[in-house]
Every structure is written in C-alpha cells, then in structure tokens.
Amino acid sequence: METEPAEFPEELADALVRIQRLVRRRLRGGLAGPRLRGAEVELLRLVEGRPGVRVSDAARALHLAGNSVSTLVNRLVREGYLIRETDPADRRAARLLLTEAAEKRLGDWRRRRAELVGRHVARLGPADREALRAALPALRELAVTLHEEADET
Template identity: 40%
Template sequence: MPSSPHVPDPATGTPETSVEHARRLTDVVTRLRRALRSSIRTDYPWESLPMAQVELLQTLAAAPLRVGELAARQRLAPNTVSGLVGKLLDAGFVDRQADPGDRRTARIALTPAGQRQLDDWQHAHERRIADALGTLDPGDRDAVFQALPALDQLARALAGPTPPAE
C-alpha cells in the first residue's frame, strides 16, 4: 500500500513528500556506503577488493554458477562479469568447474581462499559497523535496528525478480 504523499519530517515537523523522502534516503544510503567503503580501507588497508568482486564472491558463496547466471543475478553484462571473474581467477578466489548439466560450459565456484577473503571482508565490515553503532545514542541505535526489516523489504522491492540468464 503506498504511503501518504505528505509525511511530517521528524526533524522539522513540516510535511515532506514521498519524493523528498526518497531523495533523503538515497542521499543517506549513498553516504553510508561511501563512508563504509572509505573507512574500511583506512582501518583495514589490506582490504582492497573492489565492491563488484566482493558482490560476486557473496553470490558464489551460495552455490557455483555459470557466468551468464552470475551476470543475471548481478544485473551486469556477461562480458563485465567475465572480466571480474578473470581477476578473481588470477587471485585464486574462484575456480572453474565442469557443469554437470552441460559439459560444454563451466561453473564458477568459490575456492577456500575466496571464502577466507569473503569471511575477512564480512568480519571487518561487521566490526566497523558495530563500532559505529556503539557511538549512537540508544534511541538512534534502536531506530536503526527497528528499520532493518523495512529496509530489507525495500531492498527486495528494488531488486525485483532476477532476470533469466542469457
């Protein structure tokens, strides 16, 4: 059900449109991602994987996939995913496996080194976010936690159905 077009801004009490809320949310999410990316590289200089490669590792953590399937899930062009996979292959984070359903194609799978890299990345981010959450006053921290289910639903709504692999 769509929200009311005018919702009071908690900071000012003045009505704010859905578009203004969307603009503010976009700004906050962008700043949050940027701050996390830059702080993780400052606090943990060993962390150098580009986000696109991390996202591929996260996707492959569930199960090996063909390049076309990876491209569809990441909503990227297959040639872009092929380039990213090549870099991950060179780093030893993924390998190619025969596809049992089609011997002409290969599936990309996470290696133990890739899983360790992904685990390290995840733990570093969890520590960084936990530290930042610890600086918030309890009311703000609770508001963040209470917003998580709605933000998860928003992410699912924005992602929509996964397009089929080509």
C-alpha cells in the same frame, strides 16, 4: 498508496549511499592482497551463497552483461579467489566456486565490517539505535522491491 514528501526518497538514497561509501573507505585500510572492486565483491558474495552458480546465472543475478561477469571471473581466477570448472550438465557452461583464499577474505571483510559498524552504532543514543533496529525490516523489503524491479527490466 501513501505518497512521501519529494525530499524523503532523495535523502534516504543519499544517506544509504554515504554510509556504504564510508564503510567501504574505512575497510580498505589494512586489507591484505589486491583491492577488490565492488562488483568483484558482489560476485564473490553471490558465489558464496550459491556455490556452483553458472557464469550466465551470476550475470543475471548481478544485473550485469555476461561479458562483464566473464571479465570479473577471469580477474578473480587469476587472483586466486575463484575456481571456474566445467558444468557436467552442460560442457559449454562454467560453474563458479570460491577458493579458500576467497572464503578467508570474505570472512575477514565481514568481521571487520561488523566491528566498524558496531563501534559506530554503539556511539549512538538508545533511541537512535532502536530506530535503526526497527528500520531493518523496511530496509530489507526496500531491497527486495528494488531487486524485483531490476528483474522486470
């Protein structure tokens, strides 16, 4: 396996964190409703992709403690973004579903994020846009390997 210069992983991590932070900051303005924390949005996105997911499975998928996810679920139910229903296969477990308000909010967030990032990518030169496009498969694979390592711990 080829080793990278010591600075590269740090620079890559810094760039990714900075982009994420700036996108989040820019998207906060103009949001209707209460501000959602990162973990709350992650939970909503997980439920969107896996409707009916159990709270315990959501905790594992998000690498959070079960009681932390229960706290997030309680808040999101109160805010009208999640429906918690009893799992018919196991009456002790709860399944999670998005409300219409959550679907609308996630759709709006996704649209605004695509517009924001698209506007800024369009300001880059053709070579930089192509470099970003070419880097997408490697970034996706990096996310997979990071997720797999988290699953092992």
